Amino acid sequence: MNRNLYRQASNGLARVFVYGTALVALIPLGLVLAYTVLKGLPSVEHVEFFINSFRPIGIPGGGVAHAVAGTVIMVGIASLLAVPVGILGGVYLVEYGRGRGGDLIRLAGDVLVGAPSIAIGLFAYALLVAPFHHFSGISAAVALAVLMLPVVIRTTEGAIELIPGSLREAGLALGLARWRVALQLIVPAAAPGIVTGALLAVARAAGETAPLLFTAFGNQILNLDPSKPMAALPLLVFNYARQPYPQAQQQAWGAALVLVVLVLITNLTSRFVFRRQIALAGKL
Amino acid sequence: MAYGGLGVAESKPADYPARRVAPVVLKALEGASPTKLAVASLSFYYGRFRALKDISLDIPEKRVTALIGPSGCGKTTLLRVFNRMYDLVPKARAEGSVRLDGMEVTETTRLLELRQKVGMVFQRPSPFPLSIYDNVAFAPRLLGWGRSRVAEAVETAIKDAALWDEVNDRLKDPAASLSGGQQQRLSIARCLAVKPEVILMDEPCSALDPVATLKIEDLIDRLARQYTIVIVTHNMQQAARVADFTAFMLMDTEERYGQLIEFAPTTDLFNKPTDPRTEGYITGRFG
Ligand SMILES: Nc1ncnc2c1ncn2[C@@H]1O[C@H](COP(=O)(O)OP(=O)(O)OP(=O)(O)O)[C@@H](O)[C@H]1O
Ligand SMILES: [Mg+2]
Numbered sequence: 001m002n003r004n005l006y007r008q009a010s011n012g013l014a015r016v017f018v019y020g021t022a023l024v025a026l027i028p029l030g031l032v033l034a035y036t037v038l039k040g041l042p043s044v045e046h047v048e049f050f051i052n053s054f055r056p057i058g059i060p061g062g063g064v065a066h067a068v069a070g071t072v073i074m075v076g077i078a079s080l081l082a083v084p085v086g087i088l089g090g091v092y093l094v095e096y097g098r099g100r101g102g103d104l105i106r107l108a109g110d111v112l113v114g115a116p117s118i119a120i121g122l123f124a125y126a127l128l129v130a131p132f133h134h135f136s137g138i139s140a141a142v143a144l145a146v147l148m149l150p151v152v153i154r155t156t157e158g159a160i161e162l163i164p165g166s167l168r169e170a171g172l173a174l175g176l177a178r179w180r181v182a183l184q185l186i187v188p189a190a191a192p193g194i195v196t197g198a199l200l201a202v203a204r205a206a207g208e209t210a211p212l213l214f215t216a217f218g219n220q221i222l223n224l225d226p227s228k229p230m231a232a233l234p235l236l237v238f239n240y241a242r243q244p245y246p247q248a249q250q251q252a253w254g255a256a257l258v259l260v261v262l263v264l265i266t267n268l269t270s271r272f273v274f275r276r277q278i279a280l281a282g283k284l
Numbered sequence: 285m286a287y288g289g290l291g292v293a294e295s296k297p298a299d300y301p302a303r304r305v306a307p308v309v310l311k312a313l314e315g316a317s318p319t320k321l322a323v324a325s326l327s328f329y330y331g332r333f334r335a336l337k338d339i340s341l342d343i344p345e346k347r348v349t350a351l352i353g354p355s356g357c358g359k360t361t362l363l364r365v366f367n368r369m370y371d372l373v374p375k376a377r378a379e380g381s382v383r384l385d386g387m388e389v390t391e392t393t394r395l396l397e398l399r400q401k402v403g404m405v406f407q408r409p410s411p412f413p414l415s416i417y418d419n420v421a422f423a424p425r426l427l428g429w430g431r432s433r434v435a436e437a438v439e440t441a442i443k444d445a446a447l448w449d450e451v452n453d454r455l456k457d458p459a460a461s462l463s464g465g466q467q468q469r470l471s472i473a474r475c476l477a478v479k480p481e482v483i484l485m486d487e488p489c490s491a492l493d494p495v496a497t498l499k500i501e502d503l504i505d506r507l508a509r510q511y512t513i514v515i516v517t518h519n520m521q522q523a524a525r526v527a528d529f530t531a532f533m534l535m536d537t538e539e540r541y542g543q544l545i546e547f548a549p550t551t552d553l554f555n556k557p558t559d560p561r562t563e564g565y566i567t568g569r570f571g
Pocket of ligand 2: 359360361486516
C-alpha cells in the first residue's frame with residue numbers, strides 16, 4: 001500500500017521533470033523563432049528583398065538576392081564534395097571498418113564534429129586563400145565540406161546499420177562481390193536515411209558563419225562565380241547587424257528570417273525522409 | 285510400425301499426393317549417384333567454441349539431402365560451410381575438407397564463383413526492396429549478362445520456381461507485396477536465376493503456413509532432378525516427404541559440438557535406423 005503510493009509519487013515526479021525539461025528546451029527555440037519572425041517580417045514583406053542585392057544606406061530597396069545565391073552555390077558545391085565522399089566513408093565503416101582503421105576514422109569524425117568551425121575556416125584560408133591571394137566561394141565551400149563530412153559519414157553508417165543483415169547475406173549468397181552488394185543493394189535500401197544525413201549536413205553548413213569569414217569574405221554585388229568572393233546569408237546578417245543604421249539592422253533581421261526558414265525546411269524534410277527509412281527498414 | 289508412425293508410408297496425410305512414394309523408393313534403390321559435395325573430417329569453430337566435430341558425408345548429385353537434428357546441433361553451421369557464408373562471422377573457421385567437384389570449398393579464393401554455384405535460400409524470405417522482376421534480375425544484371433539473356437533467365441527462374449502463374453501480370457509490383465509463401469518462392473527464383481548447381485535451404489518453410497509449405501515441398505520435388513538440394517528442417521515429416529537421403533546430427537552432451545550420427549537413404553533412416561540415438565530422436569523420445 002505504502003509502496004504503491006511511493007511508486008505513484010515518484011512516477012508523477014519523474015513525469016513532471018521530463019515535461020519540465022522538454023519545456024525548458026522548447027522555450028528558447030520558440031522565443032528565437034517568434035522574435036526572428038516578428039523582427040524579420042517587415043523586410044520579407046517586400047518582393048524586392050528577394051530580388052535586389054546591396055543598396056547603400058539611405059537608398060531604399062536593398063535585398064539579399066546575392067546572399068541567397070552565394071549560400072546556395074557554396075553549400076551546393078560543399079555538398080557535391082562532402083556527400084559522395086561521406087557516403088563512401090559510411091559504407092566503408094560498416095562493411096570494412098570493424099578493426100583499428102575503422103575506429104580511427106570514427107574518432108577522427110567525432111573530433112571533427114566537435115572542432116570549432118572557425119578553425120576549419122582558418123584551415124581553408126591557409127590552404128586555398130593565402131596561396132592565391134584572394135578570397136573565393138570555393139575556399140568557403142571546402143571549409144563547409146569539411147564541416148559536413150563527418151555528419152554525412154556517421155548518418156550514412158547509422159542508416160546502413162538499420163538495414164537488416166539478412167539483406168546483405170541474401171546478396172552475397174547470390175555470388176555478388178561485397179562492394180557491389182554494399183553500393184548497389186544496401187545503399188539504395190538505406191537511401192532515405194542517407195538523404196536525411198545529407199540534409200542535416202546541408203542545414204548545418206547553411207547556417208555557419210565562422211568558416212566563411214576569411215574564405216568567402218562576402219560580396220556586395222550578386223556574384224555567381226565561385227572563384228571570386230561571395231556573399232552568404234549568415235555573413236550578411238553578421239555584417240549588417242553590427243552597423244548602427246536601422247535600415248541595415250532591419251535587413252539583417254530579414255536575412256536571418258530567410259536563413260531560419262531555409263534551415264527549418266531542410267530539417268523538417270530530413271525528418272520526413274527519415275520516417276520513410278524506418279518504415280522501409282521495417283519491411284525488409 | 286515400430287517407430288510411432290513416423291515411417292515414410294505412414295507419415296503421409298491422406299490428401300498428400302501419393303506419387304511421392306515411388307521416386308523415393310526408386311531413387312533409393314537406384315542408389316549410386318555421383319557425389320556432389322564430399323565432406324571429409326570437417327570441424328568448425330566459432331572462435332574457440334567447436335561447433336562441429338569430424339563430420340564426413342558424401343552428398344549425392346541431383347538428389348535431396350535433408351539435415352535433421354535437435355536445435356543447436358549445428359545444421360545451419362554445416363550448411364553455411366558449403367557456400368562459405370561463415371566468412372561473415374569474425375573468427376569463424378573450418379578445418380578439414382569440403383570438395384565441390386574439384387574445388388576445395390574451405391580454402392578457395394574463388395568465392396563469387398562458389399556462391400554462384402552453391403545458392404542459398406534462407407529461413408525468412410528476404411526480398412530486396414525492389415520489384416518482383418528486379419529481385420530476380422538483380423544478380424544476373426550485376427553479373428553483366430546481356431539484356432536478352434537476363435530477361436530469359438528471369439522468366440525461366442520464375443517459372444521454375446512455380447511462381448509465374450501468380451505474378452506474371454504484376455512483375456513490376458514491389459516484392460514486399462507478395463505473401464510469405466510467394467516471397468519464399470521468389471527467393472528460390474532469385475537463386476535459380478544465376479544457374480546454381482547446388483541449392484542450400486535453411487528451414488525454408490518454418491515461417492509458412494501448411495498450404496504454402498506444401499507448395500514449396502512440391503517445388504523441391506520438381507527441382508530435385510536438376511539440382512543438388514540440401515535442406516535443413518525441423519520437421520521430420522518434411523524430411524521424410526522431400527528427401528532422398530537424410531543426415532541426423534546431434535550435439536555432444538559434454539563438449540556441445542555437433543556431430544553426424546547417421547546418414548542414410550531417407551526410408552532406411554526412418555524405418556530401420558542403425559543408431560539408437562537416431563531411433564530415439566525419430567520416435568520422439570528425446571530432442
Ligand atoms: N555466429 C555464431 N557465433 C558463435 N556461436 C555460434 C554462432 N552461430 C551458431 N553458434 C553456435 O553453434 C552451435 C550450432 O548452431 P547452429 O545455428 O548451427 O544450430 P542449428 O542446428 O542450426 O540450430 P537450429 O535448429 O536452432 O537452427 C550452437 O551452439 C550455437 O550457439
Ligand atoms: Mg539453424
